[in-house]
Amino acid sequence: MSRPDRLPIHDALPELLATLDRHRTAVLTAPPGTGKTTVVPLALAEAGLRVLVAEPRRLAVRAAARRMGVSYTIRGERHTGANPMVEVVTTGVLLQRLQRDQELAGVDAVMLDECHERHLDADTALAFLLDVRDTLRPDLRLLATSATADATPWSMLLGGPVVAASGSVHPVETVWAPPERPVAPPHGLRVDPALLSHVASVVRRAYAERDGDVLCFLPGVGEIARVAGMLGDLDVLQVHGQAPARVQDAVLSPGTARRVVLATSVAESSLTVPGVRVVVDSGLAREPRTDHARGLGSLTTVRVSKASADQRAGRAGREAEGAVYRCWSAAEHERLADHARPEIALADLTGFALQAACWGDADAVGLALLDPPPPAAMTAALRTLEVLGALESGRVTARGRRMALAGVHPRLARALLDLGPRAAEVVALLSEQLPRDAGDDLAEVWRAARRGGTGFAARWRQETARLTRVTDRRPPDDRREVSDDVLAGMAVALAFPERVARRRGGGYLMASGTQAQLAEGSGLATAPWLAIAVADRPTGSASARVRQAVVIDEEIARLALPAVVEEEVTWRVPPGERRGDVSARVVERLGAIELSATPLKDADVRPAILHGLRTEDLLTWTRQAKELKDRLTFAHRAAGPPWPATDDLIALADQWLEPELSRARRRSDVERIDVAAALRRLIPWSERLENVAPERVEVPSGSQIRIDYSGEQPVLAVKLQELFGWDEAPRIAGVPLLVHLLSPAGRPVAVTADLASFWRDGYRSVRAEMRGRYPKHPWPEDPLTAPPTRRANRSRP
Structure with a gap:
């Protein structure tokens, strides 16, 4: 083949070839348009090396192979070029080859192009190649190319030098x-x-x-x-x-x-x-x-x-x-x-996790990756693979290896393996990005693809042929002899069991527990069951939006996701309600979808009631109960143990709500509990509440005034005239009372914790203001010598 016109990359070729000969690895940085994709592989081939070039996209594979006149392979398509020394493949095809032949027999050098784009397949392929070079093929040359100048991380990962080509061809x-x-x-x-x-x-x-x-x-x-x-x-x-x-x-x-x-x-x-x-x-x-x-x-x-x-x-x-x-x-x-x-x-890591498991490193901790997989995403991927039967106890199964070699997402591979060659058309449909004008009825999209006449239909037929070749060719069993619509539903349900959905209200509930909505006017809206193939959740929305789905029945739903029967004792708040109650049932479910429920008798409902106590205000708090709780709270704050803390009374339920709690079966039973009587069980046997937090205190007038313990400091609210002669209020458990002095009408006129100071400094101004407003009540000049009283004067002073 004739050599391309001289490009900036030609100036870097001598250094690049020498570096690969010496180190077996290198990182080439070259801006777009400098010729690295097409010039470098041919130069390596001229040096006698058989080269495999991996590109991140199918379009790039075709373009590079066409320009160089070499062979290329993409999923479902292979072209033989004039130059047998170079082959261009997608990174996905490279992964498949590595899984089949770790030594890459017949390949002397692998060039991973456009590594800076950080596609997952490219990162995975490079990690596998580094493992191959370290264990099986020390002679294998590895070259990573990048259109960005910052290649230090790549150089450290590969253990080879950086070779930099010149900048842009033109300004x-x-x-x-x-x-x-x-x-x-x-x-x-x-x-x-x-x-x-x-x-x-x-x-x-x-x-x-x-x-x-x-x-x-x-x-x-x-x-x-x-x-x-x-x-x-x-x-x-x-x-x-x-x-x-x-x-x-x-x-x-x-x-x-x-x-x-x-x-x-x-x-x-x-x-x-x-x-x-x-x-x-x-x-x-x-x-x-x-x-x-x-x-x-x-x-x-x-x-x-x-x-x-x-x-x-x-x-x-x-x-x-x-x-x-x-x-x-x-x-x-x-x-x-x-x-x-x-x-x-960012991506779903299920396919990556399966590749890693087939490589012998299911959690990917031993792979040489620039960025480790996020733990949450990896956990979700491994859990999915367990459900699909690809992993068992953290190890890849024979079924998992077959799924990895199918060349589609593991979910789709599951449907293909379970349903056989007839499902290839549906799986091919799901493995391609559907046309923009495709409706939400996947069965109808399938029929349109069969009619042909579009670019999508041509790609779909090509992928169908490929998948048919890789499936098990055993004769189908009776279960597979079904109509096309049923087959489509089975394929989608098997691939995405957590997206099996049952109609509820104006939308659907998926087995995953996520609500789903069809587009307005959808022809699927009356279906009692759906298998949802494509759905997304718009930003800020609690519900998923259904893009493509197939109508199914409950039998197919059960095929994809076996039902679970379990006893359920919960505190349940019905949809649209605010008040919950004990729910004790035997429930059959497909994931979050409830199929049936029957009452469960003689169940232990205590945990459910405790949950209700924590999440709702179930107890009937009378004034007496609230005041008693405040006194107990003060006693703990002022005196400490053995007075219990009352900030989390539910945690102390065993100490004060028995035996009422043991007898309770539902909300109404809890609401009838005498909370004040129950709270008295928290008073330590060796203590008397009246000694630490008395309910009332006697004032000079002889009145027994209730103490308010609801705040940080106990409060005594009393009419001013009842305290004449009292120069100091008593302390409660060593804490001074905060006295709210009230007018004859019961309104506060002063607040003090130091009565002697108030009589000396504050009383004069209060007397001057109040005696004209309440002339029938005593306002003596010397309150410390005046007799205390609860009543007004019989005549004006």
């Missing part, structure tokens, strides 16, 4: 083009239409101001379609993972006229589009998000990182001087994250 001018008016930030999958309109206008501006093709980055297929609709008079190509082969071929070939290429991140670094002189960047990308507690995954729209923005901009300088129009301001750019988060920190 790229940055044009800041933020919207004139503020736009709403992305929310879930939603992108403000005003931003898309602005992006379209920037594309037109760039098209008019610059020469060459325009490459515009958008977050997803939907946004690409909407912007394309606004650019109808231009020659627009739409590039994404679902694009038909003819569109991919057109994008990778030089155009005869100016073009506008609308692309997702697929064109960010691993794909060179010829003819591009201008990049328009929306500044958005899509990242996976996984709700491990509910078993739901989704994509969300995020701001790009600075590193991604730089890689996108570099596409404009591939062949000549260019420009990048960024649809945000320079100030906003400074606030962007330096790098995107790695997929291992």
